[in-house]
Every structure is written in C-alpha cells, then in structure tokens.
Amino acid sequence: MRLTGQRLLALFVLVIVAAAGCSASTSPQVITATPAVATNAAAPADTAPGVTSTTPTPASAAPDIDAFMRDLMDMYDIPGAGLALVQNGEVVVAHGYGMRSTGTGAPVTPDTLFAIGSVTKSFTALDVMQLVDGGQVALDAPVASYIPAFALSDPDTTQRVTVRDLLAQTSGLPGGDDAAWVSGQVSTLQEAVEYAATLNLAAAPGSAHIYDNFNYAIAGYLVEQVSGQTWEAYTREHVLTPLDVGAAFDIPAMQQAADHAVPHSLDVLEGMQPAEFVSLSGIAPAGALNASARGMANYLLLQLGDGTFGGATLLSPALLDEMHAQQAAYPPQPPIGPTGFQTNGYALGWFTADFNGMQVVWHNGSIDGFYTIVMLVPAQNVGVAVLSNAGLGTGSLFTLAASLGLLEQRLGIDAGRDVVAALNVEASFDPADRRARLDAARSYEANSDEWAALVGDYGGLQVEIREDTVYLMTPQSIALTPYEANGFLAANRSRDGLITTYSFVPGDDGSVALYRDGTLIGQKVSG
Numbered sequence: 294m295r296l297t298g299q300r301l302l303a304l305f306v307l308v309i310v311a312a313a314g315c316s317a318s319t320s321p322q323v324i325t326a327t328p329a330v331a332t333n334a335a336a337p338a339d340t341a342p343g344v345t346s347t348t349p350t351p352a353s354a355a356p357d358i359d360a361f362m363r364d365l366m367d368m369y370d371i372p373g374a375g376l377a378l379v380q381n382g383e384v385v386v387a388h389g390y391g392m393r394s395t396g397t398g399a400p401v402t403p404d405t406l407f408a409i410g411s412v413t414k415s416f417t418a419l420d421v422m423q424l425v426d427g428g429q430v431a432l433d434a435p436v437a438s439y440i441p442a443f444a445l446s447d448p449d450t451t452q453r454v455t456v457r458d459l460l461a462q463t464s465g466l467p468g469g470d471d472a473a474w475v476s477g478q479v480s481t482l483q484e485a486v487e488y489a490a491t492l493n494l495a496a497a498p499g500s501a502h503i504y505d506n507f508n509y510a511i512a513g514y515l516v517e518q519v520s521g522q523t524w525e526a527y528t529r530e531h532v533l534t535p536l537d538v539g540a541a542f543d544i545p546a547m548q549q550a551a552d553h554a555v556p557h558s559l560d561v562l563e564g565m566q567p568a569e570f571v572s573l574s575g576i577a578p579a580g581a582l583n584a585s586a587r588g589m590a591n592y593l594l595l596q597l598g599d600g601t602f603g604g605a606t607l608l609s610p611a612l613l614d615e616m617h618a619q620q621a622a623y624p625p626q627p628p629i630g631p632t633g634f635q636t637n638g639y640a641l642g643w644f645t646a647d648f649n650g651m652q653v654v655w656h657n658g659s660i661d662g663f664y665t666i667v668m669l670v671p672a673q674n675v676g677v678a679v680l681s682n683a684g685l686g687t688g689s690l691f692t693l694a695a696s697l698g699l700l701e702q703r704l705g706i707d708a709g710r711d712v713v714a715a716l717n718v719e720a721s722f723d724p725a726d727r728r729a730r731l732d733a734a735r736s737y738e739a740n741s742d743e744w745a746a747l748v749g750d751y752g753g754l755q756v757e758i759r760e761d762t763v764y765l766m767t768p769q770s771i772a773l774t775p776y777e778a779n780g781f782l783a784a785n786r787s788r789d790g791l792i793t794t795y796s797f798v799p800g801d802d803g804s805v806a807l808y809r810d811g812t813l814i815g816q817k818v819s820g
Contacts, residue, residue, distance in 0.1 A: 361702075362390050362695060365713065368724045369691035370790055372557050372565050373401040375586030375680035376695070379593045380703055382674065387590040393682070394555040396567045403587040406541055406553040407680035408570075409665040410580045410658025414509050415596075415616075417578040418460050418642025420516045420528055422612045425456075429519050432457045432615075439515050444490045454498040459512045460641040461620035466505040467495040474506070474575035482517065482524065485510035485576055502621035502639050506579040509642075513578025524578050535605045536595055538588035544570040547583040554682040556662020559784040561734050561774040561792065565683065568662045580658060586680060589667070593676035596654075596669055617654045617671060619645045631715035633708055634697055643669075648697065649706055655696075657689070662789065664688030668696045675703050684789030690722055727792060734776035743778065747797050751807045751815025765795065 358378070366374060373391035377384070389401030424430040430439060435452050436459060437443045445451045450465065458464040470492055473479040479488050489507045496503060513524040520527045525542045533540050541547040548570065558568040573581040584592075591602065596617075600608040608616075619638040629635045633649040646653040648670075655668040662684050669676040677699050679692040694713045701712055717724065741761050748756050755766040763773040763781060773781035773795055785791040796808040807815040 358386055358699065358702075359388070359390070361698060365691055365695050365698075366391055368713075369683070369687040369694070370559070370565055370727075371681050371683045371687060371691045373405070373554055373682045374691070374695075375401060375403070375405060375407055375554075375589070375678075376699075377586045377590035377593055377678040378676075378699055378703070379590055379597065380675040382594065382598065384590045384594070385703070387587045389586060393553065394567050395557065395565055396555070401554065402552055402585075404539060404552050404585045406539075406547050406550050406583040406585050407665060407682060408544075408547070408554075408556070408583050408658070408660045408663040409589075409667075409680065410660045410663060411506075412656050412658040412665050412667050412678075413578065413580045413582040415642035415656055415667070416528060416532055416582060417509050417513050417516070417524070418616060419532055419608065420524070420578075421456065421460060421512055422608055422616055422641070423531055424516065424519055426609050426612050430456055430515070432460075436511065436515065439519050440486065440511070443486060443511070446490060446493055450494065450498050456512075456515065457620065457641070458498050459508045459515070461639060462502050462504050462508050463496075463499050463621055464503075464505070464508050464511075465494040465496045465498045465500070466503060466507055467492055468503045468505040471506060474510075474573065475571075477575070479510075479575035481575065482510055482514040482577070486514050504639075506576045509579035510576040516578070528582075532607065533588075535607055536588070536591045536602050538584060538591055540585075540588055541583040543574050543577060543581040543583075544572045552585075553583070554663070554680075556660070556684070557682050557789075558662055558684065558786075559686075559790050559792070561731065561782050561784055565790070571661045573660065580660065584680075586678070589678035589680070593667070593669065593678060597671060597674050597676050616641045617643060617645075617669070630719045631710055632697060632712055632719055633715075634693075648700065649708055651704075653700075657692070659685045659689065664692050666692040666696045668700060670700060670704070673704055675700065686785060686788035687790030690716065690720055722791075730776055730782055730792060730794065734774050734782050737776050739775040746799065747779070747805060747817075749805070749817040751805075751817050754807065754815045756807070756817075 362374065362376060371391065372395050373393050375389050376386055378386040387403045389403050389405050391401055393399045393401050393405055421430060425432055433455050436454050436456055437452055443451065445454065454464045466489060473488050479485050485507055489511060516524050516527050541550055547553050556568045556570060557565040560566045595602045595607060599610045600606060600613045617640050619640055622638040626635060626637065634646060636644050636646040638645040640654060643654045643656050646655055651670055652672060653668055653670055655666065658665040663682055664684055665680045667678040677696050679695045681688045681692055683691065694716050697712045744758055744763055747763065748758055757764045757766065765771045765773055771783050773783055776782050779797040781795045783793045783795065785793045794810050798806045798808065800806065805817040806813055
C-alpha cells in the first residue's frame with residue numbers, strides 16, 4: 294500500500310539521501326525516495342477474460358490525441374484512463390478511455406472517478422493557502438499556533454515547525470512511516486497528529502526536504518482547527534464546489550458513485566484484473582481524493598489562471614504563484630536523460646522540474662491499482678492530468694509517457710527523439726519483451742514432473758511445489774508461472790503490471806542456480 298514508490302532513474306531524479314516517503318522529495322539536504330515510475334521489463338496483456346464485448350469509448354474532439362492515448366494504453370497494458378488537457382484557458386480534452394473494470398467492461402467516461410493519491414496534497418495546500426489569503430493563517434507561523442496539541446518527539450523543535458514546513462515537507466519528519474495508517478493504527482487526523490509526535494526527527498525543521506505523508510495529515514488537521522469544518526467539508530465547500538469538481542473522499546464514498554474506476558493488478562495468466570481498494574482515511578489530506586477527467590480539467594484551469602474560476606476568486610494570484618514556487622531544491626543531479634525531464638525541487642504541494650528547458654510544476658499520486666500524474670507549464674499556459682486504474686508499475690510509465698508526449702505535442706517541441714521510447718529506455722522497460730513472455734506463459738504446456746529437481750534450499754530461499762504450482766518462499770510466498778523449461782514469471786507486486794522472471798539453471802554437478810531477472814539470487818547444492 295503506497296502513495297508512491299521510489300527509484301525513477303534520472304527521469305524524476307530523486308536522490309535518496311535519507312529515509313523515504315511516498316512521493317517525490319526535495320531539499321538542500323535530505324531528499325527522500327519519491328514519485329517513481331516503475332522500472333523493469335514488461336508488455337501489454339490480453340483483454341480481460343470473461344469480457345466478451347465492451348462499449349467503445351466515444352471519440353473525443355481530438356482524434357490524434359485519442360489515437361495516441363489508445364496506443365499508449367496498449368503498450369503499457371492499461372485497462373482504463375482519464376485525460377484532461379487544457380491550454381490558454383480552454384479545455385482541449387476531457388475524456389475517458391478504455392474500461393472502468395476488466396470484470397465488467399464498463400467504459401470510462403469523462404466523469405469516471407479515479408483515485409488520484411498524492412495529487413490530493415495540492416488540494417490540501419490550496420486549502421491552507423486560502424486560509425492564508427483570508428488572514429487566518431500565516432505561512433511562517435509555528436504550526437503549534439493553530440494546533441495547540443501539536444508536538445514533536447524533540448520538544449525543543451516543536452515551536453520551530455512552521456505551516457510552510459508542512460507544505461514544503463521540511464518539518465524534519467522522517468518519511469517511510471506509512472505502516473501506521475496502512476495497518477489502521479492511525480485512522481483519524483487527530484491520531485495522525487498524535488502519532489507524528491512519536492517519530493524521531495531526521496532533520497532540523499526547515500533544513501531538509503523529506504517527503505512524509507504525515508506532513509499533509511497535520512496540514513489537513515490544521516485546516517480543521519482553524520476553519521471549524523472537517524477537512525472534507527472545507528475542501529468541498531471552498532475548492533471542489535466552486536470548481537465544479539465532482540469528487541469523492543476516500544474509497545467508501547467513491548464506491549457509492551455510479552461511475553467509478555476499479556483498481557487493477559496483473560495476473561500472469563489472466564491479464565489485468567480487478568483488485569482490492571485501499572483506504573487512506575487516516576491520512577486523507579495526503580492522498581484520499583478521487584476525481585474525474587472533467588473535474589481535473591477545471592482544476593488545471595484554476596492552477597494555470599489567476600486564482601479565479603467561473604467568476605469566483607479561490608486564491609489571490611500572488612499566493613497561487615507562491616504555491617508553484619520552489620521552496621527546497623535538490624542537490625546537483627545526474628545529467629538529464631533522453632526524455633529531457635528532471636525533477637529539481639519541491640514547492641507547496643507540488644514538485645518542480647525541468648522539461649526541455651521549461652519549468653514544470655507537477656505531482657503524481659499512487660495508490661494500489663491507481664496512478665495519476667498532473668503537470669503544469671505555467672509560462673506556456675498548458676496543463677495535463679492523466680488518470681489510470683493501473684498502479685505503480687505500468688500505470689506510472691503510462692501516465693508519464695502520456696503527460697510528456699502531450700506536452701510536447703501541444704507546445705510544438707521537436708526534441709529529435711520519441712519521448713515515449715526515451716522513457717522506456719530510461720526505465721529499462723521493454724514492452725515487446727513483456728508481451729512475448731506473458732504470451733509464452735499463457736500458451737506453455739508445462740510438465741510438472743520436471744519441477745521436482747528444482748525443490749530445495751537456495752541459501753535461505755526455499756522452493757516448494759504445492760498443488761502443481763512452484764512457490765518461491767522469500768519469506769513471502771511467490772507463485773511462479775512457467776513460460777519455458779526452467780523459466781517462470783511472477784507478477785511484480787511492488788510495481789503493479791510489471792513482471793519478474795525467475796530462471797533455474799542446472800549444473801553438471803547436480804546443483805541448481807536461481808536467477809531473478811538475470812541476477813543470481815541463490816544456489817541449491819547437490820545432495
């Protein structure tokens with residue numbers, strides 16, 4: 294269960310200097326693992342078993358964009374997607390593609406709700422900035438001024454953590470502490486504030502950016518304490534309703550909506566299948582919103598405009614600019630890769646990046662079975678939001694490829710390379726190889742008698758056979774699906790949609806070597 298992952302090569306250029314969080318990080322010092330785009334080789338699966346026919350998604354007003362999106366969905370094996378694209382104050386596209394669920398074949402519409410994960414942070418930051426605009430909150434005032442019970446594990450630093458520190462993720466909280474809300478130990482914002490007080494700080498407040506979801510849980514609680522409304526009620530009244538964003542807070546509300554997407558994960562033999570929803574109720578302001586392509590189009594217009602929408606002022610232009618301004622910079626990064634995209638810092642609820650010499654403001658959101666990316670290019674007045682019901686593996690690759698590709702199209706950028714192909718190279722992703730291996734697994738006629746020689750101890754890793762299935766105990770139980778003699782595949786659960794290859798290589802002396810994606814991980818000695 295995650296809001297984002299880690300490792301994204303030079304792409305997102307996330308430097309890991311300290312314990313991580315669930316999204317990208319930034320800062321002069323500690324920078325934690327962040328919005329990752331998955332890596333590993335992989336390729337699209339067949340249409341969902343049991344779905345004999347689906348209602349085709351109607352074409353949008355932009356056939357070239359439709360074709361681009363559908364090609365990418367095929368390449369990355371994405372069941373369904375939503376797209377919002379705006380430019381110069383106009384909505385170019387707000388459209389749905391593919392299926393809400395491979396189990397039903399119901400089509401995605403412009404109003405289909407997707408979990409947007411950590412993109413929620415920009416909404417919570419907007420809540421806080423509205424309170425700043427109204428004189429109720431000061432960005433550089435101590436958090437304890439608004440939450441009297443707020444405390445850190447080091448009492449001397451409690452008064453030094455400011456509201457800006459929460460939004461810029463420079464509070465000093467350590468990151469990598471999501472187990473508390475995932476397990477249900479933390480289920481309310483008050484509990485989140487209390488739990489944060491037990492965490493050992495990784496840096497002095499204001500000295501380093503460390504991505505931590507509890508920063509935004511605390512920020513949401515601050516909104517409640519100052520406004521007298523719940524975070525959900527405040528966000529709905531002051532942000533979602535004025536923007537005409539039909540959104541749902543957390544999974545139960547989303548599932549009650551008639552038009553909502555379902556998360557998916559890869560089954561090696563059956564393709565992308567519906568998966569379980571994950572609730573973020575304990576840290577809702579950090580990642581619990583669910584929104585549609587149509588709603589995100591309005592949100593993009595607000596973010597790229599002057600803080601007004603439909604005649605209503607949601608935020609002053611000066612504070613909107615402040616939200617997008619880098620607050621913490623990454624240290625020097627590796628050279629920009631062939632995509633031309635590199636994250637270089639963090640603003641207030643947004644990452645900052647360079648893309649082909651342009652300054653980009655962006656954020657991603659990842660919850661099991663969903664992945665979203667939102668990108669703004671304020672100087673060019675163009676923005677894109679790509680929502681998907683595939684997770685951190687293929688979903689992250691798809692949403693990034695679509696975002697970068699569409700920005701290049703709209704801005705007329707000719708970088709002398711195919712940005713999608715460049716992304717696949719940077720992420721070590723081979724669509725044809727993934728497809729070929731999955732096709733091989735689905736047609737391979739295995740002889741289970743051949744597997745007896747594989748059973749045993751591989752230096753702490755156990756290989757077992759149960760009910761005609763080979764299992765690797767790591768100590769997790771991983772079911773291996775054969776695709777060739779002594780070659781097996783497993784769905785990569787930490788990078789949804791990607792596959793892991795396991796190969797057993799017998800030696801002349803009776804030993805057997807076990808390789809994972811070409812790397813030796815164990816050896817079974819004869820006898």
